Amino acid sequence: MNYRDEFRDRKIVQGLAQRIATLAQGKGPFTFMEVCGTHTMAIYQYGLRQLMPPEVRLISGPGCPVCVTHNGYLDRALALCRLPDVIITTFGDMLRVPGSTSSLMHERARGGDIRIVYSPLDAVQVAVQNPGKKVVFLGVGFETTAPTIAGSILTAAKLGLKNYFVLASHKTMPTPMALLSADPELSLSGYICPAHVSAIIGAHAYQPLVDQFRIPCVVTGFEPTDVMQGIEMLVRQAVAGDARVEIQYSRVVSWEGNPKAQQVLAEVFTPCDADWRGIGTLPGSGLKIADRYAAFDAERALAVEVEPLKEHQGCLCGEILKGKVNPSDCPLFGKACTPENPVGACMVSSEGSCAAAHKYQ
Amino acid sequence: MCVGVPMMVVEIDGDNAVAEVDGVKREASLMLLSDEVAVGDYVIVHAGFAISKLDKEEALETLALMREAFSPELMG
Numbered sequence: 001m002n003y004r005d006e007f008r009d010r011k012i013v014q015g016l017a018q019r020i021a022t023l024a025q026g027k028g029p030f031t032f033m034e035v036c037g038t039h040t041m042a043i044y045q046y047g048l049r050q051l052m053p054p055e056v057r058l059i060s061g062p063g064c065p066v067c068v069t070h071n072g073y074l075d076r077a078l079a080l081c082r083l084p085d086v087i088i089t090t091f092g093d094m095l096r097v098p099g100s101t102s103s104l105m106h107e108r109a110r111g112g113d114i115r116i117v118y119s120p121l122d123a124v125q126v127a128v129q130n131p132g133k134k135v136v137f138l139g140v141g142f143e144t145t146a147p148t149i150a151g152s153i154l155t156a157a158k159l160g161l162k163n164y165f166v167l168a169s170h171k172t173m174p175t176p177m178a179l180l181s182a183d184p185e186l187s188l189s190g191y192i193c194p195a196h197v198s199a200i201i202g203a204h205a206y207q208p209l210v211d212q213f214r215i216p217c218v219v220t221g222f223e224p225t226d227v228m229q230g231i232e233m234l235v236r237q238a239v240a241g242d243a244r245v246e247i248q249y250s251r252v253v254s255w256e257g258n259p260k261a262q263q264v265l266a267e268v269f270t271p272c273d274a275d276w277r278g279i280g281t282l283p284g285s286g287l288k289i290a291d292r293y294a295a296f297d298a299e300r301a302l303a304v305e306v307e308p309l310k311e312h313q314g315c316l317c318g319e320i321l322k323g324k325v326n327p328s329d330c331p332l333f334g335k336a337c338t339p340e341n342p343v344g345a346c347m348v349s350s351e352g353s354c355a356a357a358h359k360y361q
Numbered sequence: 362m363c364v365g366v367p368m369m370v371v372e373i374d375g376d377n378a379v380a381e382v383d384g385v386k387r388e389a390s391l392m393l394l395s396d397e398v399a400v401g402d403y404v405i406v407h408a409g410f411a412i413s414k415l416d417k418e419e420a421l422e423t424l425a426l427m428r429e430a431f432s433p434e435l436m437g
């Protein structure tokens with residue numbers, strides 16, 4: 001057993017599809033939103049939308065961390081990358097994201113030193129190996145990734161490194177969910193809550209949503225059978241007029257989450273307001289580096305001039321991230337905007353709705 | 362971003378472990394993990410860190426529940 005293949009069993013997926021159809025028949029309509037890029041990918045990859053009965057609609061929300069990252073952040077990263085003594089380290093999916101006038105990929109072609117790493121700890125190693133350079137890690141992601149970046153800062157502090165910096169733009173998930181729950185245009189019937197974000201923050205984090213908006217929340221795993229079972233649990237609640245937090249992904253997620261990771265997060269980061277592409281500024285929805293680690297904060301420690309912000313004309317990423325339109329509704333989709341030549345961030349990251357739709361449709 | 366996958370712990374050295382899935386081995390830092398882990402346990406590895414331990418009994422229970430959703434006659 002590798003705890004993965006069994007959860008991809010086609011027969012179980014079909015059985016659950018039938019159950020969902022029976023439960024929902026003549027009820028609804030129900031609209032469920034997933035707010036995690038990995039769920040977006042799984043739903044497209046396994047064609048789960050096509051298995052839904054007419055009463056159940058699945059939509060994607062702001063779950064792709066790269067996609068919700070504001071242009072201004074990328075512009076700052078690009079400006080840093082043009083400094084002669086800076087090495088940029090990043091996860092791979094940031095490379096092609098268009099900033100106002102350039103991308104990391106372009107800067108690399110122009111000689112910028114940009115290195116893709118698998119773990120933020122690899123970025124710390126780059127700093128160890130290049131004492132004459134300033135190494136900047138692009139810290140983008142939700143509550144799953146933020147603790148790993150906090151861990152890299154603690155490691156760098158322990159090593160006494162003076163040349164490791166993080167350009168942080170972390171966001172926290174429950175805040176935009178509250179905003180979208182109250183949106184009458186969406187009239188959501190429930191949330192497929194993120195799997196690994198919840199492993200860190202715990203399923204209790206969704207209780208305020210249930211209390212305030214009476215919206216069913218099911219913490220769901222990433223395999224196709226997980227997603228189908230999570231939807232089944234949501235349909236059950238919706239049909240019964242219930243609103244509770246439930247954990248489908250109980251093999252990994254607990255009610256309390258991971259206290260050690262929470263502690264590392266609280267040590268290194270403090271909450272701040274954050275800009276979400278397409279959604280706007282949400283109070284308390286971001287994480288910035290705490291003052292005691294300011295020496296590791298690229299924004300404070302490395303002065304640089306950032307070019308004026310320019311948004312991409314015609315890109316509907318903002319509406320897509322709110323679940324209001326589908327990728328195919330965008331006139332640029334598959335024409336002016338493709339994964340090779342992306343106009344918006346939603347087409348770049350493999351977790352972006354446009355990229356997933358382009359790959360699997 | 363970096364999809365967390367369940368991997369089996371094959372080596373532990375202090376705060377560092379090596380975990381394996383499909384024959385691929387990866388280093389996984391244990392500095393974010395609250396639970397004790399031993400060789401043979403499964404953990405979710407995300408961006409080089411083990412972020413959660415996988416509960417084998419819960420996994421089997423979830424599978425059993427899911428399997429109730431189809432009967433062999435029904436699916437042919």
Ligand code: SF4
Pocket residue numbers: 314315316317320327330331332333334337338342343344345346347348354
């Ligand atoms: S298809 Fe391209 S331009 Fe259109 S919304 Fe998606 S990313 Fe933006």
